[in-house]
Amino acid sequence: MVTATATTEMSRAYQVAASVTDPELPMLTLADLGVLREVTEEDGVVRVTITPTYSGCPAMDTMRDDLVHALREAGYRDVDVRTVLHPAWSSDWITEEGRRKLAEAGIAPPGPAPRRSGPIPLTLTPPSSRVPCPKCGSPDTVETARFSATACKALRRCRSCDEPFEHVKEI
Amino acid sequence: MSAVSKMAFDNAYEAITEENDARWAYGTGFTDPLAGVDTTVPAEVDGADLAAYCLMLGDDALILSHRLQQWCTHAPELEDEVALANIGLDLLGQARMLLTRAGKADGSDRTEDSFAFFRAEHEFRNVRLAEAPNGDFAFSMARLLVFATWRLALLQRLTSSIDPVLAAIAAKGVKEVTYHRDYAAQWVVRLGDGTELSHERMQAGLDAVWPLVGELFEPHPVELRLGPAAVDVRELRPEFDEVIAQVLGAATLQVPDAEPLAGVSGKAGRDGVHTEAMGYLLAELQSVARAHPEATW
Numbered sequence: 411m412v413t414a415t416a417t418t419e420m421s422r423a424y425q426v427a428a429s430v431t432d433p434e435l436p437m438l439t440l441a442d443l444g445v446l447r448e449v450t451e452e453d454g455v456v457r458v459t460i461t462p463t464y465s466g467c468p469a470m471d472t473m474r475d476d477l478v479h480a481l482r483e484a485g486y487r488d489v490d491v492r493t494v495l496h497p498a499w500s501s502d503w504i505t506e507e508g509r510r511k512l513a514e515a516g517i518a519p520p521g522p523a524p525r526r527s528g529p530i531p532l533t534l535t536p537p538s539s540r541v542p543c544p545k546c547g548s549p550d551t552v553e554t555a556r557f558s559a560t561a562c563k564a565l566r567r568c569r570s571c572d573e574p575f576e577h578v579k580e581i
Numbered sequence: 582m583s584a585v586s587k588m589a590f591d592n593a594y595e596a597i598t599e600e601n602d603a604r605w606a607y608g609t610g611f612t613d614p615l616a617g618v619d620t621t622v623p624a625e626v627d628g629a630d631l632a633a634y635c636l637m638l639g640d641d642a643l644i645l646s647h648r649l650q651q652w653c654t655h656a657p658e659l660e661d662e663v664a665l666a667n668i669g670l671d672l673l674g675q676a677r678m679l680l681t682r683a684g685k686a687d688g689s690d691r692t693e694d695s696f697a698f699f700r701a702e703h704e705f706r707n708v709r710l711a712e713a714p715n716g717d718f719a720f721s722m723a724r725l726l727v728f729a730t731w732r733l734a735l736l737q738r739l740t741s742s743i744d745p746v747l748a749a750i751a752a753k754g755v756k757e758v759t760y761h762r763d764y765a766a767q768w769v770v771r772l773g774d775g776t777e778l779s780h781e782r783m784q785a786g787l788d789a790v791w792p793l794v795g796e797l798f799e800p801h802p803v804e805l806r807l808g809p810a811a812v813d814v815r816e817l818r819p820e821f822d823e824v825i826a827q828v829l830g831a832a833t834l835q836v837p838d839a840e841p842l843a844g845v846s847g848k849a850g851r852d853g854v855h856t857e858a859m860g861y862l863l864a865e866l867q868s869v870a871r872a873h874p875e876a877t878w
């Protein structure tokens with residue numbers, strides 16, 4: 411039994427928690443998505459810290475349950491899942507591995523999130539495209555809607571192959 | 582969902598009766614949205630005032646979220662249906678955290694559900710802008726533009742609140758409301774700078790919203806007493822005016838010149854004095870919870 415607080419990514423409990431997948435983007439693990447912040451073990455209690463992508467993320471409760479189940483099945487009886495709000499999740503936290511899996515699933519990964527100081531500028535026209543089509547690779551794509559089936563994605567269309575696709579928004 | 586497929590239950594009944602499992606009994610999974618967040622109130626902040634302030638910002642989000650949800654199955658296009666539902670969901674998420682924060686700050690440990698479903702109309706602290714009926718699409722877009730422009734300016738300042746929970750909720754909200762404001766602004770420009778008819782209706786929508794704008798910049802004594810834990814809404818007006826001028830300029834629309842809607846003896850939404858529409862809205866919002874007060878979801 412590990413008695414000291416351990417946050418090593420090598421710990422077995424971390425590996426178990428890191429393998430749980432996101433309920434809405436099941437091709438990604440919680441670690442790929444960057445919502446798994448910390449896993450510690452102390453006196454037999456595994457404490458997992460996660461952060462929501464968006465305030466209204468309806469998948470948080472499912473993530474908690476999935477983490478508890480996965481860890482219990484791996485033999486950890488006492489599992490405590492906590493939420494942190496700060497620092498706020500950023501799409502920059504999606505790992506390289508996560509970006510590769512998104513693209514493979516036909517979802518364009520996000521570009522770099524905006525770094526802002528001072529008043530936030532308005533965007534009156536859809537941002538110019540720098541999102542390549544995940545199907546044919548063409549850079550000639552347009553945003554058709556800022557919102558999509560989940561809060562974290564926008565809808566786009568490729569003007570070369572005409573296919574619609576989703577794009578994880580930069581926040 | 583790989584965790585589910587790997588679970589070893591002998592039968593379905595065992596699965597649904599396993600204790601402490603929110604998934605299987607649908608609707609029991611709404612756990613505390615601040616689970617595990619340190620909700621200690623800073624020593625220099627008054628807990629009752631902080632709770633009242635969280636209700637103000639939380640009720641704004643909850644009530645407008647309800648109005649946005651009323652667009653579901655009525656929006657002009659599928660993309661807008663999805664957009665309005667997502668914006669409503671973001672605001673509902675902000676409301677859940679703020680109402681939960683209120684129950685921790687005042688020491689009552691009341692839950693988000695207790696605040697949302699079991700308060701009377703005069704206990705709701707939202708601005709009247711949030712409760713106004715949806716009207717046509719132009720009115721709804723004008724209201725969303727005004728609301729999001731004001732709330733974004735407010736949340737951005739609230740990220741430096743001396744209450745770390747409020748600051749963290751605000752920092753998440755800033756990222757979300759930036760998208761809400763852009764969405765509404767793009768529609769206002771598209772309709773204002775569109776056909777003669779769409780221009781006329783967009784201007785009429787703005788004109789109808791404008792009497793509700795003044796209230797947004799009237800500070801409540803609670804906000805002023807909270808000092809650096811809150812935001813003085815009077816400071817938001819220049820930024821608000823600048824953004825609105827930019828949108829309406831691109832939309833070829835006029836900034837309306839309308840008298841603010843009077844309150845009752847100087848009292849308005851922040852004091853729990855609402856318009857007639859609020860009672861009908863709450864009747865719909867609260868009916869299921871009140872018909873089944875012991876239910877969990």
Ligand SMILES: [Zn+2]
Nearest residue numbers: 543546568571
């Ligand atoms: Zn393509």
